[in-house]
Amino acid sequence: MRTEWKDFFSENIREFSGYSIGKIFKYLNEPGIISLAGGLPSPEMFQKAELRLASNRYLEKDIEKIMQYTAIPGEQEFIDAILDFLKKDDIVLEKENILVTSSGQHGLDLTGRLFLDPGDTIIIDRPTFAGAIVSFQMERPEIVGIDIEDDGINISQYREVVHDLINKGKKPKFFYVVPDFQNPSGITTSLEKREKLLEMSYENDIPIVEDSPYRDLRYRGKSVPSIFSLDQKMEGNHVIGLYTFSKLFCPGMRIGFNIGPEAVISKMTNIKEANVLNTPKYNQDMCTAFLTEMDLESHLEECRNYYREKLDVFLETMEEFFPEGSGVSWTKPEGGLFLWVTVPENIDTNELFYEAIKYKVAFVPGDVFYASSPSLNHMRINFSYASKEELTEAVKRLAKCLEAQK
Amino acid sequence: MRTEWKDFFSENIREFSGYSIGKIFKYLNEPGIISLAGGLPSPEMFQKAELRLASNRYLEKDIEKIMQYTAIPGEQEFIDAILDFLKKDDIVLEKENILVTSSGQHGLDLTGRLFLDPGDTIIIDRPTFAGAIVSFQMERPEIVGIDIEDDGINISQYREVVHDLINKGKKPKFFYVVPDFQNPSGITTSLEKREKLLEMSYENDIPIVEDSPYRDLRYRGKSVPSIFSLDQKMEGNHVIGLYTFSKLFCPGMRIGFNIGPEAVISKMTNIKEANVLNTPKYNQDMCTAFLTEMDLESHLEECRNYYREKLDVFLETMEEFFPEGSGVSWTKPEGGLFLWVTVPENIDTNELFYEAIKYKVAFVPGDVFYASSPSLNHMRINFSYASKEELTEAVKRLAKCLEAQK
Numbered sequence: 001m002r003t004e005w006k007d008f009f010s011e012n013i014r015e016f017s018g019y020s021i022g023k024i025f026k027y028l029n030e031p032g033i034i035s036l037a038g039g040l041p042s043p044e045m046f047q048k049a050e051l052r053l054a055s056n057r058y059l060e061k062d063i064e065k066i067m068q069y070t071a072i073p074g075e076q077e078f079i080d081a082i083l084d085f086l087k088k089d090d091i092v093l094e095k096e097n098i099l100v101t102s103s104g105q106h107g108l109d110l111t112g113r114l115f116l117d118p119g120d121t122i123i124i125d126r127p128t129f130a131g132a133i134v135s136f137q138m139e140r141p142e143i144v145g146i147d148i149e150d151d152g153i154n155i156s157q158y159r160e161v162v163h164d165l166i167n168k169g170k171k172p173k174f175f176y177v178v179p180d181f182q183n184p185s186g187i188t189t190s191l192e193k194r195e196k197l198l199e200m201s202y203e204n205d206i207p208i209v210e211d212s213p214y215r216d217l218r219y220r221g222k223s224v225p226s227i228f229s230l231d232q233k234m235e236g237n238h239v240i241g242l243y244t245f246s247k248l249f250c251p252g253m254r255i256g257f258n259i260g261p262e263a264v265i266s267k268m269t270n271i272k273e274a275n276v277l278n279t280p281k282y283n284q285d286m287c288t289a290f291l292t293e294m295d296l297e298s299h300l301e302e303c304r305n306y307y308r309e310k311l312d313v314f315l316e317t318m319e320e321f322f323p324e325g326s327g328v329s330w331t332k333p334e335g336g337l338f339l340w341v342t343v344p345e346n347i348d349t350n351e352l353f354y355e356a357i358k359y360k361v362a363f364v365p366g367d368v369f370y371a372s373s374p375s376l377n378h379m380r381i382n383f384s385y386a387s388k389e390e391l392t393e394a395v396k397r398l399a400k401c402l403e404a405q406k
Numbered sequence: 407m408r409t410e411w412k413d414f415f416s417e418n419i420r421e422f423s424g425y426s427i428g429k430i431f432k433y434l435n436e437p438g439i440i441s442l443a444g445g446l447p448s449p450e451m452f453q454k455a456e457l458r459l460a461s462n463r464y465l466e467k468d469i470e471k472i473m474q475y476t477a478i479p480g481e482q483e484f485i486d487a488i489l490d491f492l493k494k495d496d497i498v499l500e501k502e503n504i505l506v507t508s509s510g511q512h513g514l515d516l517t518g519r520l521f522l523d524p525g526d527t528i529i530i531d532r533p534t535f536a537g538a539i540v541s542f543q544m545e546r547p548e549i550v551g552i553d554i555e556d557d558g559i560n561i562s563q564y565r566e567v568v569h570d571l572i573n574k575g576k577k578p579k580f581f582y583v584v585p586d587f588q589n590p591s592g593i594t595t596s597l598e599k600r601e602k603l604l605e606m607s608y609e610n611d612i613p614i615v616e617d618s619p620y621r622d623l624r625y626r627g628k629s630v631p632s633i634f635s636l637d638q639k640m641e642g643n644h645v646i647g648l649y650t651f652s653k654l655f656c657p658g659m660r661i662g663f664n665i666g667p668e669a670v671i672s673k674m675t676n677i678k679e680a681n682v683l684n685t686p687k688y689n690q691d692m693c694t695a696f697l698t699e700m701d702l703e704s705h706l707e708e709c710r711n712y713y714r715e716k717l718d719v720f721l722e723t724m725e726e727f728f729p730e731g732s733g734v735s736w737t738k739p740e741g742g743l744f745l746w747v748t749v750p751e752n753i754d755t756n757e758l759f760y761e762a763i764k765y766k767v768a769f770v771p772g773d774v775f776y777a778s779s780p781s782l783n784h785m786r787i788n789f790s791y792a793s794k795e796e797l798t799e800a801v802k803r804l805a806k807c808l809e810a811q812k
Contacts, residue, residue: 002643005669008579008613010523010545018676043470051473052465059458064449067457067656102508105683113544117416134680138519139416173414207414237408250473254686263411270424274540276682277511280660283686 012118012140019134021368027357034394035362039183039337040385041247045303047294051250054289058282070281072273073265074100074257078284081291082257089215090229091241091259099265099272101256102279104213104244108135110258110268110275111209111240115173116141121165123175123206125153127340127369127378129183132176132211143371144172150331152179152189155196162204174207174240179227181214181336184369184380188334191224198230201238211242216300218335219308228259237261247337248300249290253283307337313388314339314381314395321399328402330381337384340366347405348376355405361397418524418546425540427774433763440800441768445589445743446791447653451709453700457656460695464688476687478679479671480506480663484690487697488663495621496635497647502668505675508685509660510619510650514541516664516674516681517615517646521579522547527571529581529612531559533746533775533784535589538582538617549777550578556737558585558595561602568610580613580646585633587620587742590775590786594740600633607637607644617648622706624741625714634665643667653743654706655696659689713743719794720745720787720801727805734808736787743790746772753811754782761811767803 006014028035058066073079079095086093101107108131116122116139124132126145136143146161147154158175165172175197179189189197201208210227231239244256258268290296315332318341322328327344341363343349349365356362366378383391412420434441464472479485485501492499507513514537522528522545530538532551542549552567553560564581571578581603585595595603607614616633637645650662664674696702721738724747728734733750747769749755755771762768772784789797 001641002611002613002667003669005667005673008521009673010519010521010526012523013520013673013677016673016676016680018679040475043474046470046473048469048473051469055461055465059461063454063457064452065658067452067454067658068449069446069652069657102682105679106681109681113416114419115414115416117418120416131680131683138677138680205408207408235407246475251475252471252473252687254682254684261408261411263409267411267415267419267422270422271419271544273424273511274422274537274544275512275515276508276660277537278660280686280689281658283689 012138016138019130019368021130021364024353024362024364028362030357032360033357033362034360034386034390034397036381036383036386036394037362037364038382038385040382041251041337042306042384045306046250047290047299050289050294051286054286054293058285058289062285066282066285070278072278073269074098074279075281075284075288078288081288085291086259089226091226091232093259096262097259097265099258099268100279100284101258101272102276103254104211104242104246104256105131105135107242107244107256107258108132108211109138110271111242112136112139113271114264114268121170121172123158123161123172124371125177125182126375127184127366128176129178129211130368133369133371136176137371141173142170145371145373148182148185148187150187152187152193153177153197155193159200162200162206166204171204172206174209175201176209176211177227178211178213180212180224181217181333181338183213183336183338184364184366185340186331186333186336186338187340188224194224194227194230198227198234198236198238202234202236208239209242210239213244213247214336216248217303217307217337219304219311221334240264245287245290248303249287253286255279255283255287307384310383310388310391314383314391317392317395321395337382339381339383341379341381343377343379343402345377349379350376352379352401352405356398356401359397359401361394361401418544422544425536425774427536427770430759430768430770434768436763438766439763439768440766440792440796440803442787442789442792442800443768443770444788444791446788447657447743448712448790451712452656453696453705456695456700457692460692460699464691464695468691472688472691476684478684479675480504480685481687481690481694484694487694491697492665495632497632497638497665499665503665503671505664505671505678506685506690507662507664507678508682510617510648510652510662511537511541513648513650513662513664514538514617515544516677517648518542518545519677520670520674527576527578529564529567529578530777531583531588532781533590533772534582535584535617536774539775539777542582543777547579548576551777551779554588554591554593556593558593558599559583559603561599565606568606568612572610577610578612580615581607582615582617583633584617584619586618586630587623587739587744589619589742589744590770590772591746592737592739592742592744593746594630597630600630600636604633604636604640604642604644608640608642614645615648616645619650619653620742622654623709623713623743625710625717627740646670651693651696654709655693659692661685661689661693713790716789716794716797720789720797723798723801727801743788745787745789747785747787749783749785749808751783755785756782758785758807758811762804762807765803765807767800767807
């Protein structure tokens with residue numbers, strides 16, 4: 001009887017174990033815990049009645065097509081709606097520049113698979129989205145992290161690292177960035193830094209992968225042009241964009257899309273074909289309805305108002321319970337679902353997590369947002385899911401928990 | 407402006423171009439063409455009213471969960487239904503042995519990714535399912551083909567090849583087989599050969615990947631135990647099973663599942679997490695309803711009757727138009743959706759395809775079902791989609807077309 005399978009596994013996967021975040025999940029459902037750990041949009045923002053209506057209508061008119069195999073790149077009607085949706089960001093594309101994906105995670109994985117051989121170098125922010133790290137790690141690249149500042153990546157450090165890598169013959173395959181309300185930090189990359197990143201991308205011939213899950217969830221301040229749109233103005237053709245409907249519509253449909261040069265998109269389509277064939281038409285149809293029939297702008301406005309209130313409650317309570325000199329600091333995002341709390345350097349948030357559970361509050365320890373050499377005194381806070389009352393109470397509990405560590 | 411992307415692509419993907427079958431698709435929609443080229447189940451067999459009802463019910467009772475992120479391995483209710491479904495095949499498993507996939511294609515890709523490094527050896531039938539070949543090719547293994555006979559793989563050739571490979575230090579990572587009504591040939595592997603394959607699997611420690619999309623579509627003859635169930639009786643733990651709901655329920659939901667040892671399934675779950683996260687709950691729910699509420703057995707019986715009639719019409723017309731001595735032969739499947747026609751050796755069906763288009767009939771040239779050194783005088787025929795009248799007419803047109811080649 002075969003019991004030892006490890007020797008059969010591929011080198012890419014043998015030591016791969018997915019999101020290490022998984023180990024904390026079992027604590028989140030303990031009774032009385034207020035969890036700020038998830039990345040869930042609030043079900044209060046779900047357009048439930050609208051989805052039911054759209055579902056009935058599409059199943060009525062199109063059920064045979066919904067039940068059959070459909071085109072690998074995506075439904076024409078949906079792609080047209082996406083092309084329209086992108087125009088508000090000054091992005092003008094043809095259908096050859098779009099591939100419908102089965103989620104933002106899928107878009108990341110198609111990117112990693114298309115570009116990365118084991119040992120290849122890529123550059124990411126420190127910290128950055130854990131889901132990107134794990135998807136890229138399946139190809140075993142060398143992931144180089146650059147510190148992020150309040151207005152985006154540390155540009156001089158980036159420049160130094162890139163030159164150093166090029167001198168060593170290890171030119172990065174791409175630079176991955178979440179420029180708007182980054183997960184986990186909530187930081188937005190400034191226009192100046194976006195332009196600098198593009199300049200350096202042209203200078204060194206390093207494509208940029210821009211991941212934009214939260215872009216439309218801006219609660220204050222002025223929208224910054226996407227790197228993709230800036231590149232398009234320069235006719236650079238250097239940027240690949242990753243999008244998802246998980247945060248705007250709902251995660252459950254598992255729908256997103258990638259945009260980029262035709263040469264990139266057509267190759268990603270080949271990979272998608274051998275990976276999952278087509279994305280289910282029904283799930284695309286529901287997103288088409290979301291874009292074209294569900295009053296997108298007023299829904300987004302409602303989401304912004306709803307999440308802004310939660311963010312403000314959280315930030316106000318933090319100021320109250322962590323005054324100057326408390327040794328605790330945090331980012332003040334202008335949008336998105338997350339912020340980043342830094343605690344005194346002697347505290348390892350992996351240990352703090354278990355202490356916090358005793359106080360009935362949970363967060364994600366920051367180390368999972370680093371590909372290597374994690375900084376240990378951070379926590380990612382999600383403010384979109386818990387109620388305002390829970391957010392206030394959660395901050396109080398965090399304050400008590402941290403007080404007890406002194 | 408960046409125009410040349412190829413240098414950036416990974417070695418695995420740089421030369422990869424997906425299904426070569428794609429090049430013929432544009433001919434299939436020409437007016438008047440009868441296409442026997444697809445692999446589509448008939449929409450006449452779709453349970454449309456039942457799907458609408460199930461959809462309404464699930465959206466009524468469970469919409470918040472349907473719209474949210476859900477568990478990576480699959481919905482508990484669905485997994486329970488699958489465990490029940492497998493019992494009729496004498497397969498008894500726990501939930502740790504099942505991973506819900508986003509289609510049979512997805513199940514194949516998870517398998518290739520888990521096991522294969524570039525240069526690894528695997529064994530397949532000659533011919534075999536083109537979708538398996540392309541998914542495995544993304545990992546650049548050396549694919550060794552063994553001729554298939556009327557009752558399954560040529561066992562002595564398989565034994566010889568395996569020993570030869572082992573002697574060269576190239577022990578195959580796995581043997582991939584579609585034992586029931588194989589795509590493209592329609593051939594079923596006999597019980598005797600299934601047992602021999604298992605014996606050799608134990609002897610040489612080579613896992614078997616058993617792909618079973620058509621197993622429940624048997625139109626005559628007695629069901630042969632699955633290799634998975636035979637292995638389970640031997641407590642071998644050597645087999646991984648791939649299933650899909652595409653042919654029994656419908657392809658449009660994009661739902662399947664993989665079964666196997668817990669060590670394999672948990673690692674595939676890690677890959678799935680970084681690849682697409684979860685499979686959408688709605689699509690799983692519809693398959694749960696299919697398994698538990700849509701009168702599965704009478705639906706399958708209806709499918710069998712419907713497809714059997716089509717198969718018989720096709721076979722009878724073939725006998726009429728291609729008598730003894732015509733130089734044309736074909737398999738007589740006991741189930742599934744495909745059969746395999748062999749034409750005289752001097753005919754290359756890639757060229758014949760374009761001739762046949764002139765006669766308004768289409769098939770898939772057989773070469774795409776070989777990983778290398780294709781045999782060129784075959785065509786794959788799908789008999790499930792065209793109507794009986796069209797099937798008769800298609801055979802007449804094929805006969806005329808072949809007559810004109812003399």
